[in-house]
Amino acid sequence: MTSYGARIVIAASNAARRLGQGLDSLGKSMEVCKYSDRLVPSTRFVAVDGLSPTVSPLTAFVAPNASVIGDVTLGNNSSVWYGATIRGDVNKVTIGENTSVGDRAVIHVAKIQGDFPSIIGNNVTIGPGAIVHAATLKDGCVIGPSAQVLDGSIVGEHAVIGPGAVVTPGAVVGPGEYWSGSPAKMIRRTTPEELLVASENARDTLALALMHAVECDKSLEQIHEDKAAYEDSIYRDPEYWQPNARESERQSGDVLGMGSPGLIFDNALTNPEEGLKLRKKRQEAEQQK
Structure with a gap:
């Protein structure tokens, strides 16, 4: 009886497979425009609870394996690099213009222990591996590689957070200040040379983003x-x-x-x-x- 049942299952699965192939061929013959799959299929943009990311048509680049999830707004000429995650599931994330989110960086929000969105301004550079959790980053600031900016903290205009630094919850980084350490503290004022380098890096990143966008869009x-x-x-x-x-x-x-x-x-x-x-x-x- 078991052998008989197995033969029935195999026969049914083969029939279903042939039916599926026939339907696929029929659909292909009825296509008005040829459709081709992307070279690197991905789920870059994901809706959560009915809220989908709002991405400007002038956004420079979102990597194929990056994830932009939920209530996220991404502005003109901004870029989200390989392996980065921006998750606006329990609150919103707003990213301005000409801002870059580096490789493997994470941007998230908070709702349970505080109602904090993540608000990121224009010309902001977020380094690879950095974490921005329910924080506000003002225009022109720089978050170094693997740095953390945590719940409710504010980073002022043109401030710099050093590599690996941890800005503790609720901290306020003043405009033009350089913070470093764990927990992070003000070390000094940023120099004009550092601000110039940050501006040049933002322009170079935009050029790279446009180049990567063209290559990743190829069939x-x-x-x-x-x-x-x-x-x-x-x-x-x-x-x-x-x-x-x-x-x-x-x-x-x-x-x-x-x-x-x-x-x-x-x-x-x-x-x-x-x-x-x-x-x-x-x-x-x-x-x-």
Whole structure:
């Protein structure tokens, strides 16, 4: 009886699998626009209790493996880097413009032991591994790597929290102050040089964010095209035929729907001399590695 039941289950599962494949094929044939999965699928934006993140269309970059959860607002030209988590589940998180949240940083809120949101201003730099828990960061401040800014604390304009420092709950960091230690205390005033470096770092981070956004948005087909173009640039003789740089020109030079002529005819069968040159270049490149 057990064997008979197992055969029924296997037959039913096979039938369900075939039905699913048939429905998938039917849906594919009915598609008006071709759909392709992202190279790195993720759940970057997650709703909680009916509240979804509000992300500006001009946001510079949110990494594929970052998590932006719940009542979170992210402003123009801001960036959330790899592995970072911004969680607005029991309160809200507001992040202004041109602010960067570093790799593996965590921003959270509080509700149980105090009703504190996380309010982060413009031009703020939050270093990798830092924790901002239910705190307020004013414009232009810098939170160092692995530093912690805890419940109800306030960091003033252009203040700097040193690497690994712990700003205890309820602490108030004045504008332009440098705090360090655990628990963190004021060490000195920030210097004009430090403020200049912080401003330059914010601009550099924005440029990097835009570059990463372009790369992470590429499809698998674009990745393969980039790889083929890179290898072609290494092995192709500069004096030999060069692919046109513009896509429209490459399409106009298409041969029988097979792609650019240089990628078809540069081989040892149809052009032995060029094939030998390419093989020699590959051998030289391998020897140099």
